[in-house]
Structures are given as structure tokens and as C-alpha cells.
Amino acid sequence: MAHNHTTASHAPAENIAEQLAEFAMGVKASDLPRPVWDKSVHHIIDSIGIGFASHHFAFAAPGLKGIAVAGGLGEASVIGCSLKLSARDAAMANAYLMHGLDFDDTHPGSIVHPTVACLPAAMALAEVQDQSWGELIAAYVSGMETCIRLGLAVKGGFHHAGFHATGLLSHFSAAVVAGKLLGLSASEIVGAQGIAASTSASVQVFLEDGAWTKRLHPGLGASAGITAAHLVRNGFKAPRRPYEGRFGFFETHMQTHVGDVDYDAIVAGLGRDWTLLDTAIKPYPVCHFIHGAAEAALRLHEQVPDKSRIVCITCELPAATLPIVAEPAAAKVVPRSDYEAKFSAQFVVAACLLKGRFGLAELEDDALKDEATLALASRVTCIEEPDSPFPLHFSGAVSVELDSGETLTCRIPVNLGSGERALVRDDIVTKFHGTAGIVMSSERATRVVHALLDAKPETPVRKIVEMLRT
Incomplete structure (x- = not known):
């Protein structure tokens, strides 16, 4: 089901960050409609398969080495290798791998790759804190709705202004994901989004020469979102109106087109209409x-x-x-x-x-x-x-x-892969074998994909992530 929204040039009466925070606080795995749970699992499988496949390509090793050297060892896993880093560095590394082939999912209306803007932060924190698969899914869903709805508000406007929308919005979605998994209050999740408005800046200059920065954008967002959540958790004073405030996110990034922002699209039907269901999984590894x-x-x-x-x-x-x-x-x-x-x-x-x-x-x-x-x-x-x-x-x-x-x-x-032509479970499994199968045996790929498909809400994330390491 597609969601169409009318254009609104007025700022909302209620604080957007507060509404997104309250929504995230209320998301529970046990309350999610079955299609939302299943769709989430399919998209997680898809991104993990791409993360494995990226190790086959030349960009993977230099990026992972740079992230590891700049940070340090920790307790969070990196897909497809033995490396363990701090939660925010592992989130950056996994996002880099998941987005590296530009084969990850896309929400057509918002023109963002939402899973890579949410899953890396969720995986890293849930593993480090020994949380359940259900807790990870609930945080992932909260981030997905945040990312997609912020993208819907501008109808592709970020790209026209020279920004990479996924890179921009990953800062906010990762902040919401991290805030939820860290047990922040709604007020603190507002603050985490407030900080994200200062770290979000992903320019598309990579189009000039095929540079690797686009691959890194959602990883920078994952790292910044986790940092923002920890800052407010420890008493950092953050902006309260990051989206609609003077010199806030929309005004600075949309500039003369700020009047075109559809603020209503961000919160309309929040918690009732699941925009993530419209997200498309790619059958081809191209834009x-x-x-x-x-x-x-x-x-x-x-x-x-x-x-x-x-x-x-x-x-x-x-x-x-x-x-x-x-x-x-x-x-x-x-x-x-x-x-x-x-x-x-x-x-x-x-x-x-x-x-x-x-x-x-x-x-x-x-x-x-x-x-x-x-x-x-x-x-x-x-x-x-x-x-x-x-x-x-x-x-x-x-x-x-x-x-x-x-x-x-x-x-x-x-x-x-889009709308009524969405890929189904068998298609997801086939694609996983085509991506992860580049670097692992068919038998191992089968074990991994079925472990992800069969995971229960109470399954420890650490048990699942262990299968993703070498």
C-alpha cells in the first residue's frame, strides 16, 4: 500500500521530535502486526547478505582497517570477519558493508535506504547489551518509520539540493534506535535527535569521481546516532526542535524550498500506517x-x-x-x-x-x-x-x-521489488545465496538465512550475531 501526502508549507503545531520519540517509546515487538515483523526480518536478511558480499570487493578492507585503527577493539561484531569493535565503530563498519554495494533496500517515496540507516546501530547495541531479537526488531522498526517519514516530508528534495538523503537521515534514525535500546526517556530521545541535526551533512560530491564516501554515509550516521544517545543519557543539553526550529534541519538543508516541506507526512498515521511496508528490496545491484x-x-x-x-x-x-x-x-x-x-x-x-x-x-x-x-x-x-x-x-x-x-x-x-511486485520470502532466500554465497558455502548460507528467519522474539541477539562472524 502506498502512502500519498499532500503538500503542507506550514510548521506543525506539535514538536515533531517529541512525536517521534513518544512513538518509539511505545513500539513493542509483541504488538507489531505480523506483516511488519515478517517484512522487517526479510529486510534485515537482505542487508546482512549484502554485508557478507562486500568483503569480496576492494573497498571493504581499507574502510574496515581505517575504522578499526581510528577506534579500537571492543565487544561488537563486524559481519563476515573476526573483528570486534566498540558498538559505534562496529555500527559504522557494518553500515559501510551493508551499503557498500548499493544493493540494499529503498523506500521509493522518501528515496532513502532505510534498513542501513537503522540496523547497524540496532545490531551493535543489542549485541553489546545482550538484548533480545524482539528488542532489536522493535528498535529497528522505530528507526525505519523515523527515517522513511522524514524522507517523505521532502519528496526527494535533499537529492536536488546536493545531499545524500540516506546519509542525512541515518543520523536521526540511529539516534532513535540507540535511544530506545539504551532505555532513554522520551525527552532524552528528543535530545538525541536534536544533536543529530548538528552531525547530519552528507554531500553527493562522490558522483564526480566515484569516491567511496557514499558507502560510508550511513555508517557515520550510525556512529553519530549512538554518540548522541549516550551524550543525552549523561546530561548533555541538546536542541529541542531539530526539525522545525529556526536554522533547524529542514531550513538549512532545504533552504529556499523549505516551504515545500510536508511536515504532516512525518507524523500522519504514526503507529497505525506502517510506511516501512512500502520499502522495496532490490533485485539488481544498481541505483x-x-x-x-x-x-x-x-x-x-x-x-x-x-x-x-x-x-x-x-x-x-x-x-x-x-x-x-x-x-x-x-x-x-x-x-x-x-x-x-x-x-x-x-x-x-x-x-x-x-x-x-x-x-x-x-x-x-x-x-x-x-x-x-x-x-x-x-x-x-x-x-x-x-x-x-x-x-x-x-x-x-x-x-x-x-x-x-x-x-x-x-x-x-x-x-x-516494489508495490504489488514486492519480493517474497523465497526471493529473499535466493538473493541471500547470491550475495552471501560469494564468500561462503551454500550450506553455511542456508544455516545463516534460516537462523534469521526462525529467530524468536526472545532469541538472544548474541546467538544470532555469532553466526555472522568468521
């Missing part, structure tokens, strides 16, 4: 903005057996996404790294047309240098898709013109 076009290209693969007959390719994308995944075109057609490839509609569409698949293997160095893929990518022109349902869904279309003059077109209005 979600490209998913509709990628699926269209995959469907056209079989219809064009001889790819040498392709004269030109037109890729239609939602207008707001073109600056991120299609421009500048000259750079997009020759991605220099796996991360640049993930944000190149031209490369992804060409690879899908040519190979009939797009998985992690299509991001390996040899695949990025494949001459046939690059030649086809140079024939892709990206244009605005008319009447796109974006951001409700990540739609897209691909048209292929052949040397005979014939044109084949495929249009995807609702991307796979």
Missing part, C-alpha cells in the same frame, strides 16, 4: 533509479538475438533521476569503477540487453572493460520519461531501433 529501465532491457534481450543489428537505444527515465544516473553522458558510457557503473543507466541498460542478466558479476573489473558492452553503451541515449509515476515507483522504458528500421519497446511502470 534504484535505473531498475525500471534495467528490467525493460532484460525483457528485450531475448527479442534481439543478434545484438549487432542494434542501431541505437533510447532509455526513458524519470526526469529527476537523469542528473544522477545519465549525466554527463560522456562519462556515464565508460564507467571507471563498479560504483560508477551502478550509477550509469547507459552501462546497465547495455549490459542487460547484451547478457540478459545483471548481478554482482557484471560489476567485476573484466565486465566493466568488456568491449561489446561499452560499444553498446555508447549507443544509448537517455531522455525524460513522460507521465512517470516516480517516486512512487522507479519506472523506466527502453526502445531498441534495429538496422531494418523496426523499433522494439518495453515499458516498466512498476519496478520489480
